[in-house]
Amino acid sequence: MKRKRFFIIPVFIPFGGCPEKCVFCDQRGITGEKGLPSVEDVSDTIEAHLSTWKGARPLRSEAAFYGGSFTALPLQTQISFLEAAHKYVLDGRLDCLRVSTRPDRISKEALDLLGRFKVETIELGVQTMSDEALKLSGRGHTRSHTVESVRLLKEMGFEVGLQLMPGLPGDTAESIQETTQEVISLAPDFVRVYPTLVLKGTALDDMYATGRYTPWTLEDMVKVCGQMQRQFNNAGIRVIRFGLQPTISLEASLVAGPYHPAFRDLLV
Secondary structure, three states: OOOOOEEEEEEEOOOOOOOOOOOOOOHHHHHOOOOOOOHHHHHHHHHHHHOOOOOOOOOEEEEEEEOOOHHHOOHHHHHHHHHHHHHHHHOOOOOEEEEEEOHHHOOHHHHHHHHHOOEEEEEEEEEOOOHHHHHHOOOOOOHHHHHHHHHHHHHOOOEEEEEEOOOOOOOOHHHHHHHHHHHHHHOOOEEEEOOOOEEOOOHHHHHHHOOOOOOOOHHHHHHHHHHHHHHHHHOOOEEEEEOOOOOHHHHHHEEEOOOOOOHHHHOO
């Protein structure tokens, strides 16, 4: 089957708006970006990617703000970034925008603003539906925030994506199974699944070094993610990513955990 053509331009805002420093997070190491982009950087990034597109127009083209909590940024920063990207929607070179944020930073007011700038897709860093694992990971939100934010997003007509991280501190095969079932009950449009890795300089790195966290083996993570994939497929929920995108900066930051550059290919 011929794959549909979607063209997504990533604009990274590492730690942008994040009120907490999660134990697992090293956005700068993963993305290679050192801080928030300027408005000019946003435009330059979009221009650079648009210049590479060859062939037929994709079914949908978007600019996506990743790597932080977009709706937790200062309001004027949000507006400046949205204006910089939205001009490409107005001139027809992009179809829409998307943002990534936290479940506890969703409100009707925030969504009204995003809708004005043709944001159609919102991805939530849910990570897990286990309140215990969320607490141990320093996420600063609960499963109830996720349930309520997904309800509001769907009510207001946004496409909803949920990002999950099996293998967090306190996670078990049983809690991952429970998370999968709860996520299915929320009926998102798609999910991304990023097995938990230990990265240099994170709190999880210190927890691993002092014996307070044991990373999952690749074999065990492949098994549990294979189960997740089958359940999401059976529920008609797209899994658009399994595992982090392999990059030089990621592999230089990796300390331990179930990493494989083609993780999805291992699932059965």
